Amino acid sequence: MGFDDNHNDAKQDDSPKLSDPKKPEDDASSGLTRKMSEASICATEEEDDEEGRKIELGPQYTLKELNEKDKDDESLRRWKEQLLGDVDFEAVGETLEPDVKIVSLAIKSAERPDIVLPVPESGNPKGLWFTLKEGSRYSLLFTFQVSNNIVSGLKYTNTVWKTGVKVDSTKEMIGTFSPQPEPYHHEMQEETTPSGIFARGSYSARSRFVDDDNKCYLEINYTFDIRKDWKEEQPA
Numbered sequence: 001m002g003f004d005d006n007h008n009d010a011k012q013d014d015s016p017k018l019s020d021p022k023k024p025e026d027d028a029s030s031g032l033t034r035k036m037s038e039a040s041i042c043a044t045e046e047e048d049d050e051e052g053r054k055i056e057l058g059p060q061y062t063l064k065e066l067n068e069k070d071k072d073d074e075s076l077r078r079w080k081e082q083l084l085g086d087v088d089f090e091a092v093g094e095t096l097e098p099d100v101k102i103v104s105l106a107i108k109s110a111e112r113p114d115i116v117l118p119v120p121e122s123g124n125p126k127g128l129w130f131t132l133k134e135g136s137r138y139s140l141l142f143t144f145q146v147s148n149n150i151v152s153g154l155k156y157t158n159t160v161w162k163t164g165v166k167v168d169s170t171k172e173m174i175g176t177f178s179p180q181p182e183p184y185h186h187e188m189q190e191e192t193t194p195s196g197i198f199a200r201g202s203y204s205a206r207s208r209f210v211d212d213d214n215k216c217y218l219e220i221n222y223t224f225d226i227r228k229d230w231k232e233e234q235p236a
Contacts, residue, residue: 095148100217102209103183106141107132112230114141119218128202129222131231135195140188144209146177153212156188160205167203174209193226200226 107115107130115130132138142156154175160168174186193199207220225231 098149098151099147101145102218103143109138123220125222131225132193133230134226139190142186143183145183147179150178151211152176158207162203
């Protein structure tokens with residue numbers, strides 16, 4: 001949701017995430033780069049200023065092809081071991097495009113049990129999705145699964161409006177991840193909801209999960225409230 005003025009790097013849990021690894025200097029000549037995805041291009045208001053700075057990436061490879069390339073190059077071998085880890089190459093198949101499924105979002109606060117928000121198949125919850133208490137400290141926890149291929153530069157963007165006026169915009173880099181059966185988890189930095197008579201009320205928001213190719217895996221349009229207290233009947 002994002003109401004703090006400062007958005008620093010978010011903390012993460014102990015699940016086996018991959019931070020964005022640095023490729024060796026000679027990876028351009030080895031062909032281990034990717035091309036822009038033509039599927040599910042998700043244009044966002046927040047990224048309009050980046051449209052003129054997109055880079056045409058090199059050819060894309062399946063994980064099996066990537067693993068077989070340049071086996072005699074020791075630096076590339078180490079880079080691939082760090083990136084791919086214990087990937088089951090028989091299970092991932094020959095798919096070029098990665099797939100990311102956002103399983104759930106959770107609101108964590110020391111003031112109450114976690115609010116777990118399952119993601120509807122349509123991506124758009126019906127009615128009021130949740131209520132936040134004014135002046136409360138909270139953080140967002142994403143649970144997601146990666147399959148088929150490596151997803152590079154997965155990021156979260158969120159825009160919030162009140163009475164049609166944009167009041168907040170957040171952009172969070174989540175990272176680069178290889179396929180695995182177990183879900184990944186990412187927790188954002190703790191924030192504080194605004195308080196006072198002008199802060200209370202209903203808000204609309206749009207959240208997106210996109211990668212370096214600007215491929216959109218999920219867009220959620222929803223509404224939420226800020227009230228004097230938590231709404232007890234919301235899921236926990």
